Amino acid sequence: MKSLLKMLFVAGVMVLSVAFVQKSAQATPMVASWYGPGFQGATTASGEPFNMYDYTAASPYLPFGTQLQVCYQGCVTVTVNDRGPYAYGRQLDLSYGAAQAIGLYGVGTVDATVVGYSPSYYGYSYY
Secondary structure (H helix, E strand, O other): HHHHHHHHHHHHHHHHHHHHHHHHHOOEEEEEEEEEOOOOEEOOOOEEEEEOOOEEEEEEOOOOEEEEEEEEOOOEEEEEOOOOOOOOOOOOOEHHHHHHHHHOOOOOEEEEEEEOOOHHHHHHHOO
């Protein structure tokens, strides 16, 4: 009986925490740009090869494996796998493929919402 009560308690806490995260997720405006040509196949900061056609992003502070829904003229979900951008005032660098999918052809302000996180993304926890 005790184990059943423990299991129900844990399940209830999980449901409440998921509901809290979904309610608290809100879009954050970020100045974004894109990168691709010249970096194709290069090793990213996470250790994986860069593919300019994948939906990935570079962030100076978000952990590798963070999934963001990024919206401009359209929306895509990208995974943070690199560090950057290195241009002053920019907070996010999208891969060429992700930028094209949302209609970002230069520098612009996008709305970004964290939608997921993989703590063991390529063996890295935070950096």
